[in-house]
Amino acid sequence: MHINWQLRQLNLKIVYYGPALSGKTTNIEKIHDSVDPRRRSDLVSLKTKEDRTLYFDFLQLELGKVCGLTPNIQLYTVPGQAYYEASRRVVLRGADGVVFVADSAYSRLRANMQSWQAMQTHLTSFGIEWANFPVVVQFNKRDVPTAVPTTTLSRLLHVNGHPCFEAVAMQGQGVLPTLKAITRSVVGRVQQELVR
Amino acid sequence: MAHDEQYRLRSGLTIVSEQSEQLEEMLAQLQQKIPANFILLVDVTGQVVTTKGDIGKHNLVMLGSLVAGDLAASQEIARLTGEYQDFQIVLREGQDSHIFIAEAGPYMAMLIQVNNDVPLGWARMVIRQSGEEIAQVLTMPAQEEPEWDLHAGEDDLSDLFEDALDDVWLE
Numbered sequence: 001m002h003i004n005w006q007l008r009q010l011n012l013k014i015v016y017y018g019p020a021l022s023g024k025t026t027n028i029e030k031i032h033d034s035v036d037p038r039r040r041s042d043l044v045s046l047k048t049k050e051d052r053t054l055y056f057d058f059l060q061l062e063l064g065k066v067c068g069l070t071p072n073i074q075l076y077t078v079p080g081q082a083y084y085e086a087s088r089r090v091v092l093r094g095a096d097g098v099v100f101v102a103d104s105a106y107s108r109l110r111a112n113m114q115s116w117q118a119m120q121t122h123l124t125s126f127g128i129e130w131a132n133f134p135v136v137v138q139f140n141k142r143d144v145p146t147a148v149p150t151t152t153l154s155r156l157l158h159v160n161g162h163p164c165f166e167a168v169a170m171q172g173q174g175v176l177p178t179l180k181a182i183t184r185s186v187v188g189r190v191q192q193e194l195v196r
Numbered sequence: 197m198a199h200d201e202q203y204r205l206r207s208g209l210t211i212v213s214e215q216s217e218q219l220e221e222m223l224a225q226l227q228q229k230i231p232a233n234f235i236l237l238v239d240v241t242g243q244v245v246t247t248k249g250d251i252g253k254h255n256l257v258m259l260g261s262l263v264a265g266d267l268a269a270s271q272e273i274a275r276l277t278g279e280y281q282d283f284q285i286v287l288r289e290g291q292d293s294h295i296f297i298a299e300a301g302p303y304m305a306m307l308i309q310v311n312n313d314v315p316l317g318w319a320r321m322v323i324r325q326s327g328e329e330i331a332q333v334l335t336m337p338a339q340e341e342p343e344w345d346l347h348a349g350e351d352d353l354s355d356l357f358e359d360a361l362d363d364v365w366l367e
Contacts (some may be wrong), residue, residue: 001208001237006216014242039364041257042295046265055269058242058261063360071357073262074241087274091270094241096208178363184354191353193208 001096001192009115010069013076013188016094017119019111020052020080023136023169027101028057028075030175035061053079056091066087072184089122097134098123099178101169102195104139106146109156116157134185137164138178143171151155151175209239209303209334216246218333223248226308226326230319233293234309237300237330238263245304259307266297283327285320289302298323301331 002011011185016024025045039062041114042044046055057077062070076095078088090157092098102112120130135160163181167174206227210218212218222237227248234249236256244256266286274280289312289339296308296319306327 002211002241003209004211004216004245006211008215008242011239011241011243027320034365036364036366042255044258044261056261058258058265060257060261061361061364063357064363066356066360067353070255071360072243074243076261086272090265090272093268118350176361176365182359183357183361187354196242 001193008069009072010066010190011072011074012096012183012190013074013094014099014182014186015095016075016099016139017088017092017115018078019086019103019108020082022080022101022103022112022115023138023167024077024080024101024110025053025057026169027099027138027140027167027175028059028077030169030172031061031075031179032059034172034176042087046104052081053077054084055079055087057171069084072118085118088118089125092119092122093126093134095123098134099107099180099182100157101136101140102137102157104150105144106148109148109153112153113156114193118142132189133174134189135162136181136182136185137162137177138169138174139164140166140167140169141176142166142174143168173190198205200280205247210316211245211334217332220246220293220331222326222329222333230308230310230314231321232308232314234307236260236263236307238305238307240264240268249309256259263297263305267299268275270297277349283324283331285323285327287316287320289316294319296320300327300329301334303329303334306330 016027018024021124032040041060044058048054061074076091078091080118100116123133124130139153150166165174165178170177198209207318227235232249236247237245238260239245242261242355244260270284270286274284278365284299286297292312294310294312298306
């Protein structure tokens with residue numbers, strides 16, 4: 001979180017976190033495709049030769065003025081593959097909010113739980129109070145035949161009151177509501193952080 | 197919230213105009229002293245704060261995110277190998293020019309491009325010094341009080357952000 005009064009900018013960092021192939025990059029790509037090109041940056045993607053995220057994807061949105069400040073929202077994804085745990089920690093640092101993109105497929109239950117727990121561990125290691133940190137959960141790939149009921153996913157992940165959204169990110173479904181919800185949570189926290 | 201309330205952040209970074217002017221001056225001096233072709237100052241999340249020198253065709257937003265990512269990865273490598281120290285500098289040598297990526301305290305990172313005739317040891321020393329000065333400017337209490345009119349009438353601030361998101365969404 002960063003306010004630059006000279007430029008009258010409010011800068012927020014939101015990270016899309018989750019297990020491999022859950023749809024983090026797809027979310028960012030859909031946002032990139034859906035936002036007015038004059039109000040977003042180009043998409044930065046650091047990928048492997050196999051087209052998997054190596055380090056991060058990055059997209060910046062510049063919203064219209066809100067109360068005299070221009071909000072810049074930086075969206076990052078982490079690499080999902082297990083091998084890149086250290087890189088995930090690096091990208092997560094400085095985040096003002098996290099979208100956890102869970103894969104609804106039955107075969108990915110364990111991967112979701114491991115990723116969720118690792119995310120909590122990283123955030124706690126940065127001194128972040130997990131209970132008060134803005135997190136939104138997206139249950140992606142609701143269209144797969146083996147999709148686990150969202151109530152089961154919520155229970156297994158111990159979502160505990162964090163806002164949850166169903167999505168089929170490949171088709172753009174649920175992408176904007178998720179982005180709106182995390183922005184709402186982060187802005188709520190900005191208001192708490194402001195002091196006279 | 198009332199119209200005339202004045203705000204700063206409890207955590208994170210708040211840069212007031214006075215600090216901003218000092219940063220501009222410091223970077224201008226750094227550019228002259230090295231001399232550097234181009235300097236980019238970003239916060240640790242990759243947000244561009246300011247530039248000096250020839251921007252050319254650089255995509256500043258993309259560069260900003262990569263500088264922050266590059267420095268964060270170097271810091272993590274240093275932490276994992278037990279050799280972490282503040283104000284670290286990463287050097288990339290090129291044929292015609294060199295790139296330094298330098299930490300400037302807990303909040304900022306710099307990219308500095310210099311010609312290949314600039315002595316690297318000299319550049320490294322001056323950049324490190326500037327990094328320390330920038331960190332000092334951002335950690336000292338500012339005299340000026342920032343103002344943000346948070347009065348949103350009937351609307352909640354979160355609603356205004358949602359509306360702003362709707363405005364940039366094309367579909």
